[in-house]
Amino acid sequence: MGPVAQVRWLDERESRAWGGLQRMQMQLDAALNRQLSADSALSHSDYAVLVTLTARPDGRMRISELGQANGWEKSRTSHHLARMSGRGLIEKQACDSDRRGAFVVVTDHGRDVIADAAPGHVEIVRRLFVDRLTPDELVVIARVSETVLAALAEEPGPT
Secondary structure (H helix, E strand, O other), X not given: OOOOOOOOOOOHHHHHHHHHHHHHHHXXXXXXXXXXXHHHOOOHHHHHHHHHHHOOOOOEEEHHHHHHHHOOOHHHHHHHHHXXXXXXXXXXXXXXXXXXXXXXXXXXXXXXXXXXXXXXXXXXXXXXXXXXOOHXXXXXXXXXXXXXXXXXXXXXXXX
């Protein structure tokens, strides 16, 4: 085995920022999941799918595109959409121009469920996140998120 590469350990400031981000994300995810489950029987992942679909006028997109939008691997996307389909929230449709491709489409029931769930979800997001920060802090968080997401997009995918 060759020489050990010099590890660039996190200093106190970096460790505080990284650890705080991780704890915040885990606790926010847990709080959002609890709220959604209690109010609508949706998971945070269900909500993300329905928000993505209902943001489009036709309520549909390619399955692969939906998976990418949520940062999910192909198998997770497929399994999650199958569960949502079984609950009548979405349906899959064949793509006429590409026999291998398929679309996922929000159903009327899915639209009703997301419309009922959205007010409570937005309220908890405001209460736990948005209302706790200044407008300048929100701008910084948006900028930081965009920077990190761009770096992640540049990373090589699984081989």
